[in-house]
Amino acid sequence: MSKVQSKQRIRIQVNGEWRSTEVEGDETLLDLLRNKLNLKGPKEGCGTGDCGACTIILDGKIVPSCLVYAATTDGSRITTIEGIGSAEKLHPLQQAFIQAGAVQCGFCIPGIIIAAKNLLDSNPSPTRTEVREALVGNICRCTGYVRIIEAVMMAAETMRSGRSGA
Amino acid sequence: MVGVAREEYSIVGKPYAREDALDKVLGKPIFTADMIPKDAIFAAVVRSTRPHAKILRLNLQAALSTPGVIRFIDGHQVPGINNIGTLIRDKPLFCQDIVRCMGDPIGAILAENRGAAREGARQVEVEYEDLPAIFSPLEALDPKSVRVHPNGNICRHLKIRKGDVERGFQESDVIVENEYTTQMQEHAQLEPETAFALPPDQNGIITTVGPWQDTHDVQDAVALVMGRKSSEVRALQAQTGGAFGSRCNEIANELAALVCLSACITGKPTAVIMSREESMISHSKRHPFYMKYKTGAKRDGTLVAEEIQLVSDTGAYASAGPAVVMRAIVHCTGPYVVPNVKADSYGVYTNNPYAGSFRGFGCPQVHFAAESQMNYLAESLSMDPIALRRKNLLRPGSQTNTGHVLGKSVGLEECLSKVVDALGSMVIPPPEKRSARGIGVALGYHGNSLGPEGGDRCGAMLSIDANGHVEYMTGLAEYGTGARFAHGQIIAETLGISMNRIHALLPDSLRAPYSGPTVASRSTIMGGNAVLVASKKLRNVLSQEAARIFDCKPEEVDFRNDTVYCEKRSKNMKFDELAALCHKRGISLSDSSMYEAPKCEWNEETGLGVAYIDYTFEAVGTVVDVNLQTGYPQVVRIIGAYDCGKAINPLGVVGQVEGAIVQGLGYSVMEEICTKNGRILNPNLADYFIYTSAETPQIDTILVEGYPSISGPFGAKAMGEPPIDIVAPAVAQAIYNATGVRVKDLPAVPEKILLSKSNPD
Secondary structure, eight states: OOOOOSOEEEEEEETTEEEEEEEOTTOBHHHIIIIISOOOSSOOSOSSSSSOTTEEEETTEEEEGGGSBGGGGTTOEEEOGGGSOOSSSOOHHHHHHHHTTOOSSOSSHHHHHHHHHHHHHHOSSOOHHHHHHHTTTOOOSSSOSHHHHHHHHHHHHHHHHHHHHO | OOSOOGGGOSSTTSOOOOTTHHHHHHTOSOBGGGGOOTTOEEEEEEEOOSSSEEEEEEEOHHHHTSTTEEEEEEGGGOSSOSOOOSSSSOOOSSOSSEEOSTTOEEEEEEESSHHHHHHHHHHOEEEEEEOOOOOOHHHHTSTTSOOSSTTOSEEEEEEEEESOHHHHHHHOSEEEEEEEEEOOBOOOOSSOOEEEEEOOOTTSOEEEEEOOSBHHHHHHHHHHHHTOOGGGEEEEEOBOOOOTTTTSSHHHHHHHHHHHHHHHHHSSOEEEEOOHHHHHHHSOBBOOEEEEEEEEEOTTOOEEEEEEEEEEEEETSOTTHHHHHHHHHHTTTOSBOOSEEEEEEEEEEOSSOOBOOOTTTTHHHHHHHHHHHHHHHHHHTTOOHHHHHHHHBOOTTOBOTTSOBOOSOOOHHHHHHHHHHHHHTOOOOOOOTTEEEEEEEEEEEEEOSOGGGSOOEEEEEEEEOTTSOEEEEESBOOSSSOHHHHHHHHHHHHHTOOGGGEEEOOOBTTTSOOOOOSOTTOIIIIIHHHHHHHHHHHHHHHHHHHHHHHTSOGGGEEEETTEEEETTTTEEEEHHHHHHHHHHTTOOOEEEEEEEOOOOOBOTTTOOBOSOSOEEEEEEEEEEEEETTTOOEEEEEEEEEEEOSOOSSHHHHHHHHHHHHHHHHHHHHTOOOOEETTEESOOSTTTSOOOOTTTOOEEEEEEEOSSOOSSSGGGOOOOSSGGGTTHHHHHHHHHHHHHSOOOOBSSOOHHHHHHHHHSOO
């Protein structure tokens, strides 16, 4: 991706809401989200795209937001952890992560739930192997992944039964 | 009191989801970097790029003319003591004359924003005069070698002298001798080091917020650097993104002192956020070990004598090294009866990156050697390795390595049987083509809490409000393990109330009673005992008041299901009604209590005595498929059985086991901080490999509960660290069974397996 040098104004749709903001040429999408849009869900774990803690959905694809220049995202649609559920109405994944004991320190969790949501959006009935592969870009150092995979399977089932019941 | 029935308790022993999970799944701003004040300036540390050198001069011209840079600070600005060492005061906050390893802090640039601070720090030119450096701990043992510190390179030497090893070897039918090494491991806690500080408030108190593993230690360290009283420093723990030992060493003191110093000098809130690379370069690591083992046994497999030399590389600074030397030697024979032992454990300074606390704390290293030794011995005796272990393992009444005669709380044999049964009944698809399968088993034990490492006490503060809700705080940190929610279950059990009435607070060093460090898997045991004492006291207060209302004796009052009963008088009232009544009548429902652990009697000179009151015992079995073309060892299944005493929250315990096993798998087959002349070659998560979801095998956890501990609440034992101790020897044995290759130097990476296979010794 080529670096955009100068300041520019961009419009992006973040969690369903259009936002207009001025960005520096070397500003990452992660910094824009965290510092200017006050969305602290995506985390900086490495800044080099290796850990997945900053994972967001950008135009339907998961990306590490630390590797994306904000200036290149003009016109894009972005979903962060803040956009998928609330304390009053948790996303089935959020509910399952709590119940399954998939959360320890929690630093990786916003990125992992986003990666899992992206999987379930396109594949509502994943196998355990598919879940493992979908989360390969997200490091968790606390849980050993077992309960995380369990939580995604649980959420997938909840979402399927929700759909068939609707 | 063996075999406490689970039904006896309504809350303890049942799985509960943790209270803080909600904020975490919602992505709430609860970590340090999420809460940095808008007007904060940023600091970035200038670090040594030489392993051993004199600092001749600094050229700050380019740095200070970098846009956004405010100023440079170094040791000259330290008003108190320029040292942040923990067990030994050997580590300067800012090196002024000499740097002893790469990454040593020399000074810091303060700037208007993080980018400018980093750029400024990069622009600081340091002129060095290189000094001869030493990187091999074995060479560093030589008194004539380069000295890292003026008093020589031996940081600590401990020994065990038990029985007569010479006679023991004469009486042995078989003797096996081997050397083993283990590597430097990185914690890779997911949240890099981050901190901020606020300038002194109207009362002169400086506040620092960070992912502190020990708020009281941070408070004391900052006070020392700032030349202030400890009570003038408030350390608040934010939610913390993992630790595994990384945050209880010097790096926490360094960060806190840095931001506090800057906040005092500039009068501005100051923050620091490390990059992953800086994090990996600057915090302590797991000690690499060099181990020589000589083991003698009778023809029937009975162990007779063992002579052991352990050399651990603590790098340029002691950090927790002296305590690692101790824990390593106590566990060095593995969990077996060995009548004659001669062991020496050295912690040695070198100019390598420094090592310190890391989950396991010397135990993973010595278990790898001790268990590998058992496998060699079994082969020499043409004996089944499991039968050899059964013959020698610690049982109730056995004597440990240090001559400690154990009581009833030894569940090792049951752990082994459970693992062997589970391995036998497993159905796994056959290995892929060109792969060979092997099975490995290992045993271990892990002394609970601090033992001889230090005075062991923990305080808790607990209060019940007028709605019958309980808030509590200990000085113990929460960095992911969830131990403080086990504390909540103990409180709820004692007061007969439901978990949704319980709220855990993160430690505030000016409010929390002293609790000791959050290390050594001591949180559930020590904090659990402290909240147990405090909640029993409040229960007594409530009983008195209820007895007055019910017209009965206080001991006839019972607490269950959010209700207070007297069965004799057939009376009851809601817990919250009783709490409200107490508040109306001015009866205090707050308590602050201190729990002190029973003292250990361990002789530092002979290495003999009771090193730890309780031990967690464990067995692991694993199935590994080795790809014969690539050499890659894929762990396909792993089973662990743990004598955990009592699982206060089984969901939390299993989470600790799974996390530790996967961290242990990385240690077994891929994780290694590679250094060359003291420089870390892979300080990033692209080149330092850790397990991802794709490699992680199915993990089966078996909790063995029939052997309650002596000192833990409800009989609980430590479970944070033990499961990492014996993964590597089990995996190495499985690799041997698959390929015939004995890996004696961790990690068992593919190239080692392939090369040994083509060049058998």
